[in-house]
Amino acid sequence: MxxxxxxSTWLRAVAVTAWLALVVTTDAxxxxxxxxxxxxxxxxxxxxxxxxxxxxxxxxxxxGIDAKGYxxxxxxxxxxxxxxxxxxxxxxxxxxxxxxxxPGNTSLSEDEVxxxxxxxxxxxxPGGPVVERGDAPRGEQLFWAAAGANCGRCHMVGGRxxxxxxxxxxxxxxxxASALEREIRRPGEVIPIGFETITVTTREGKRIRGLRKNEDxxxxxxxxxxxxxxxxxxxDVTVDAExxxxxxxxxxxxRVSDADLHDIVRYLRTLRGK
Amino acid sequence: xxxxxxxLVGYAAFTGAVGLAGAQxxxxxxxxxxxxxxxxxxxYGGDYGSQxxxxxxxxxxANVDQLxxxxxxxxxxxxxxxxxxxxxxxxxxxTGPNNTAWAIDARTGRQLWSYRRDLPDDMDICxxxxxxxxxxxxxxxxxxxxxxxLLAFDMxxxxxxxxxxxxxxxxxxxxxxxxxxxxxxxxxxxxxxEYGIRGFIDAYDAATGKRAWRxxxxxxxxxxxxxxxxxxxxxxxxxxxxxxxxYDPALxxxxxxxxxxxxxxxxHDREGDxxxxxxxxxxxxxxxxxxxxxxxxxxxxHDWDATExxxxxxxxxxxxxxxxxxxANRNGxxxxxxxxxxxxxxxxxxxKTTWAEKINPDGRPAVRPNTEPTExxxxxxxxxxxxxxxxxxxYNPTTGLLYVTSRxxxxxxxxxxxxxxxxxxxxxxAAQRTDRGFGAMRAIDPATGSVRWEFKYHSPSMAxxxxxxxxxxxxxxxxxxxxxxxxxxxxxxxxxxTGSAIYSAPTTYLLDGRQWLLIxxxxxxxxxxxxxxxxxPARTRARPAAAPRR
Numbered sequence: 001m002x003x004x005x006x007x008s009t010w011l012r013a014v015a016v017t018a019w020l021a022l023v024v025t026t027d028a029x030x031x032x033x034x035x036x037x038x039x040x041x042x043x044x045x046x047x048x049x050x051x052x053x054x055x056x057x058x059x060x061x062x063x064g065i066d067a068k069g070y071x072x073x074x075x076x077x078x079x080x081x082x083x084x085x086x087x088x089x090x091x092x093x094x095x096x097x098x099x100x101x102x103p104g105n106t107s108l109s110e111d112e113v114x115x116x117x118x119x120x121x122x123x124x125x126p127g128g129p130v131v132e133r134g135d136a137p138r139g140e141q142l143f144w145a146a147a148g149a150n151c152g153r154c155h156m157v158g159g160r161x162x163x164x165x166x167x168x169x170x171x172x173x174x175x176x177a178s179a180l181e182r183e184i185r186r187p188g189e190v191i192p193i194g195f196e197t198i199t200v201t202t203r204e205g206k207r208i209r210g211l212r213k214n215e216d217x218x219x220x221x222x223x224x225x226x227x228x229x230x231x232x233x234x235x236d237v238t239v240d241a242e243x244x245x246x247x248x249x250x251x252x253x254x255r256v257s258d259a260d261l262h263d264i265v266r267y268l269r270t271l272r273g274k
Numbered sequence: 275x276x277x278x279x280x281x282l283v284g285y286a287a288f289t290g291a292v293g294l295a296g297a298q299x300x301x302x303x304x305x306x307x308x309x310x311x312x313x314x315x316x317x318y319g320g321d322y323g324s325q326x327x328x329x330x331x332x333x334x335x336a337n338v339d340q341l342x343x344x345x346x347x348x349x350x351x352x353x354x355x356x357x358x359x360x361x362x363x364x365x366x367x368x369t370g371p372n373n374t375a376w377a378i379d380a381r382t383g384r385q386l387w388s389y390r391r392d393l394p395d396d397m398d399i400c401x402x403x404x405x406x407x408x409x410x411x412x413x414x415x416x417x418x419x420x421x422x423x424l425l426a427f428d429m430x431x432x433x434x435x436x437x438x439x440x441x442x443x444x445x446x447x448x449x450x451x452x453x454x455x456x457x458x459x460x461x462x463x464x465x466x467x468e469y470g471i472r473g474f475i476d477a478y479d480a481a482t483g484k485r486a487w488r489x490x491x492x493x494x495x496x497x498x499x500x501x502x503x504x505x506x507x508x509x510x511x512x513x514x515x516x517x518x519x520x521y522d523p524a525l526x527x528x529x530x531x532x533x534x535x536x537x538x539x540x541x542h543d544r545e546g547d548x549x550x551x552x553x554x555x556x557x558x559x560x561x562x563x564x565x566x567x568x569x570x571x572x573x574x575x576h577d578w579d580a581t582e583x584x585x586x587x588x589x590x591x592x593x594x595x596x597x598x599x600x601x602a603n604r605n606g607x608x609x610x611x612x613x614x615x616x617x618x619x620x621x622x623x624x625x626k627t628t629w630a631e632k633i634n635p636d637g638r639p640a641v642r643p644n645t646e647p648t649e650x651x652x653x654x655x656x657x658x659x660x661x662x663x664x665x666x667x668x669y670n671p672t673t674g675l676l677y678v679t680s681r682x683x684x685x686x687x688x689x690x691x692x693x694x695x696x697x698x699x700x701x702x703x704a705a706q707r708t709d710r711g712f713g714a715m716r717a718i719d720p721a722t723g724s725v726r727w728e729f730k731y732h733s734p735s736m737a738x739x740x741x742x743x744x745x746x747x748x749x750x751x752x753x754x755x756x757x758x759x760x761x762x763x764x765x766x767x768x769x770x771x772t773g774s775a776i777y778s779a780p781t782t783y784l785l786d787g788r789q790w791l792l793i794x795x796x797x798x799x800x801x802x803x804x805x806x807x808x809x810x811p812a813r814t815r816a817r818p819a820a821a822p823r824r
Contacts, residue, residue, distance in 0.1 A: 216753030
């Protein structure tokens, strides 16, 4: 394997660019282009197999080996947020999605992108997008109400809300309904970069818990629950990370009923960044 | 004004003297001398033995925390900056991503010339469009290219003197390593084992570019080792050679690490040991004929290329003076070999390693069951990038320790059968890290393979190492720090945040009586030196008490 990083490692590096903060991984070659509106390889067994190989090597790290979504969105739902035509899916793969972790895949050839599209078409649920349950307007109320789920205390939508949790302005484009339900009930399955929980202990014994904004061998930067940003030099403190623990509380059915959950998720699914 | 003229005349006389003393060409004697001439850096690994150990002592454990940037050179080239510079007569020659290159005044960081190759559009490179540096002989520089050519340059102008094809990039061949000069030959390695290539090591006439010999790392029919490949799988067997080897002039042997068999993560189409992949090979420097080999990972299915740098040293082991070869491997094991015959003298994991229990007395790994990649996934340590990788280690003959950038990461490996299409990606699987892992600088005792000390990094690093005779180790990390450690005990003495992940190794040279430290990082080449007036040690120590750092 050549210069140290495998293709899948490279992809992973893209996925964790913010994590590795400083990696420069831009390919000089531009992304693949196509003049075609329809996939010339659609339904071809060899192309689908090659597409599956490319998917598992390059895409699965975020979208999951079953393409049902993990860090990236669910690609089996039939719901194509950035357009479902062959040409639109081609463009999403090659140019990526601005403002998200989806990178432009600059080193794929035109053929390789069409192989991927051919494979993805075998995964989509027949009959188009599934009908989603829940009541979005009621979900929106619950999202913001202090007496409701109060999500807005920590999460921002369209410029309103808190800064502690990830901005949810386009979460409906990034996560499937089932992934959102899981994350509300049991936060911590996927913790985005910059939101991992750490505790810093000073020499005087003061303990400060917050979200890791950055860390290297010599320093750490975090945001406290009161949204203060602090920076510490490591010789002065000890740092304990809780990799699988989110600062977000888990919302059990006693606190958010199944019906309320469906309403909130339905609202979140409407958030497409516009 | 008069003062300025006087100063200029003085400077001209001085540089003239340097020019006469050093001449404008690099001889084989200089290459063999290596870092014994501390004003030059003429071999990829510093010396032919790749120890990356400089005799310079101006920067010491007592004053290293006063190192400061003197200049920075901006390349404007995105991509991983992996090169080791060549330094000759006050000029730095360095390559960048996409076969760019520059000659830079080592005093000021000002550019003397630049070069950029037009690369074909239909080139598929799996793992970064990088280059690891020039080689130098006479008045020529030599560079491998991503489209698998070897170029010779006029050192003074950067003009291409000749351009020869190593192999066909359309079949997946590419070249990223710095060449190795041995006598009148330019020895080069090749990359592309993710595309079903058949690997080799080539030697070219330094004057004309005519190929002198080729050693196939995957033997053909009738050759010894071909029987370790199932059917015709040898034709696409991989075995790249994408990191520069070492040379022992006394034994006249070239030592070179070889890469993974293909497809990387699926082995059922290529049953057998798959020689000479994941090995170190010892080749006669004049003929390219193999004298011995040692295979670290027989029948590899985890992409653990042995394309690390073989470090040559002379050591007493078990009371016997030995010519040894030190090798920290991507597969997680450290090895000390007898470089006259390839015998394993010591071996031990230097990171968490789960695929094998140990290396048996016969040199073969005691492989644990159920560590093969599967469709469902198998968790194995280390990860695909390995316990270490292409980043050069350093060896200090005084401490007797090998300093290795070590990576603690595990992965779930998936493997599946894949049809081979010439020139197309041929990996046979995928791997995903189980967590973010961490890195460390580890000092390994070659007598036993045990780790003497470590300094932990927040993230797994891909940066190389430099050792100096003043008892310092310089290294870098993935979060952008260049760092100095005390060679004896690993105490961190200095760090500087460069702003980008480091993929190269620090280098050092003496110029005008001053010791310089170079580190490529991101789009920048940084040059550090001590200030003209050092803060006296006593005052340095007093400082924190007077003004505590918080």
